[in-house]
């Protein structure tokens with residue numbers, strides 16, 4: 001298990017950046033309420049797992065039903081919609097980021113997310129299993145009495161992902177045409193199974209001192 005816990009000053013940057021526009025959808029702002037539960041880290045972990053499971057299941061089904069062209073809708077519309085729904089339900093921000101993003105707004109990592117992606121690369125290079133890798137950090141949020149709890153989990157390339165994120169010869173002309181149209185600045189190609197594709201990132205605010 002790769003856990004990093006540190007404390008430093010920061011601004012509520014993540015929350016603001018998470019309100020960006022998706023290429024396909026306008027995301028409504030999410031209210032980040034103070035956390036009132038018992039175990040925020042475990043809940044972040046569960047939210048991340050739920051998102052990966054739901055998205056993975058839908059992608060798998062769509063690929064089986066009608067191949068990658070059909071599955072594109074899952075990625076362009078369902079992925080941001082699932083992230084938005086879980087964010088609202090759990091009062092957190094959750095999304096997917098990458099050092100070579102396809103989505104030019106939602107997919108771009110901020111500072112802590114870039115750090116998490118780098119640590120994930122190192123952990124995978126050392127031979128750690130993706131399921132055992134995670135990033136956790138708690139930082140003071142601005143000058144108030146709140147902490148931002150940041151959690152991230154690696155997203156690793158599977159064989160079926162190459163239909164849309166692999167080498168040019170692995171991507172069909174129809175999918176290429178659609179990707180060019182929707183994402184003219186697409187960087188998310190050229191990946192091999194087993195490589196780090198990105199990270200699922202979760203932010204939540206927790207009160208720590210009410211004086």
Ligand code: HEC
Pocket residue numbers: 022023024059068069070071072073075076079080096097098100101102103104106107155156157158160161162163164165188197198199
């Ligand atoms: C049918 C095509 C398709 C397949 C198959 C596919 N993706 Fe994607 N992927 C996309 C599209 C389109 C986006 C951009 C979605 C958006 O606008 O938010 C994307 C975005 C992502 C992102 C968000 C970061 C970014 O680049 O913007 C990650 C992470 C990701 N995909 C991982 C995967 C993984 C892992 C698999 C295999 C399990 C996979 N994808 C399979 C089309 C696909």
